[in-house]
Amino acid sequence: MVRPQRSEEISKQIVNLIVERRLPPGAPMPTEISLMRDIGVSRNSIREAIKALQALEIVDVRHGYGTFVGSAGSEALQTWLLFRTKSRGATDLGRLRDLLEVREMIETELTRRVALEHRAELITQLEACVARMKRDSDDALVADREFHDLICAEAGFDLARELIGLFWDVYRTAEGELGAPASTQRSNARRHQVIIDALASRDADVAAEAVHRHFREVRKRIKAGQYGGFGEGVPTAGA
Amino acid sequence: MVRPQRSEEISKQIVNLIVERRLPPGAPMPTEISLMRDIGVSRNSIREAIKALQALEIVDVRHGYGTFVGSAGSEALQTWLLFRTKSRGATDLGRLRDLLEVREMIETELTRRVALEHRAELITQLEACVARMKRDSDDALVADREFHDLICAEAGFDLARELIGLFWDVYRTAEGELGAPASTQRSNARRHQVIIDALASRDADVAAEAVHRHFREVRKRIKAGQYGGFGEGVPTAGA
């Protein structure tokens, strides 16, 4: 007889409970005590099961108040993806590259679609972002993120949008921990402007090419080897 | 003074421990007891922190043996994505559509690249998959998955490949739980054959179009509305 890990089993039961009762995000969950009674296990086991669900943002636990249904947002994956990127196992630059690669693939296709169909207002909003990016302030980074998010939002696919945001955040964090050089905001703004123009022209191929060019530039910055990767032996500063 | 959740803090410390010591996947971790001493908290707290990491496959716990560094594989996200897809909050079909949409975007771009550069042997392997898909056995599904995985693997981007696999699995599961009609394997095989031909022609645009066509077909099947969505009121079989 196989004993399939108590708490894992409990986690499934809790998820089922949410799905079957059709509880929407934010709805209150049974308390730990009542789950204890209903499922018939100790509070410890219940808590461990909830902890696993909490790590995936499937539930939202508020100290002193209660446990609620979560929204399974993409922030939950940040720890996962960041670890995956930093953990050794493959070449570390390979992991960073993979991250960029996926971003590029999704954003390229997304941009193709947005090029074919978007509100005229979008262009204005994007222009505003680029204007902010030209000033070398901390806000430039925020504007960069917003730029990409605006395009993703325009396409209307929530999952894609969230994933792009996740990848962006993790990439920036990982890159930062490597001590990568910040790109000059000036040229960065220019490359984003190209994307806007492409979108405005409503030509999918031109837009895709603009996005490719943007990423090619970012990749070049990585490969420039201003830093030699970490986790392979010599960590950034040299032995 | 903010108290940032003990176990979350512990989780971070454990992750740091792995990253700083550069422990590779599979390496043994300190025991719960020694973590208890080192970090200075109760075993309960340690275990809850580990449980969260375990949910993300950042660590791998083996009963009676020990705790080891995990590989952060994409299987960890299955629970997350499946819940996200099934949880109400947006229209449920919207979630399924989002899943397909992201798959389509990644696979389209991936296929573009593979079309431009791939081993001749790949075509042979893909042909073998399609041959298996033509037989209406359980193996047809496996072959379908393998088909897409082969293409992703050829491109060489691990993350993209794993994500596609994840999306495929979750889509199939979610679709299955909705009681969706299985597509006729005959026509499915034919659409895959088109993709192979496109790849063999080494024309990126043709390949992309073939992939689009494939997904358009799948989408059509969803929208056909053989089942009316779940979670909005009437669950499949009618009240």
Add this chain to the structure above:
DNA sequence: AGGAAGTAGGACGTAGGACGTCCTAGGCCT
């Protein structure tokens, strides 16, 4: 009466100990 401070209860957070279960390694027997 209206509002603000205080309080009681509920719910999650952490601690510590005990015992069960499972695994591996190493000694022992054949």
Add this chain to the structure above:
DNA sequence: AGGCCTAGGACGTCCTACGTCCTACTTCCT
């Protein structure tokens, strides 16, 4: 040498107690 078997280590579950935090209700002052 090879297989069995046992001792010990490590994770799994349970129980109990107490701390912390939040909400909602009560109470008291204006």
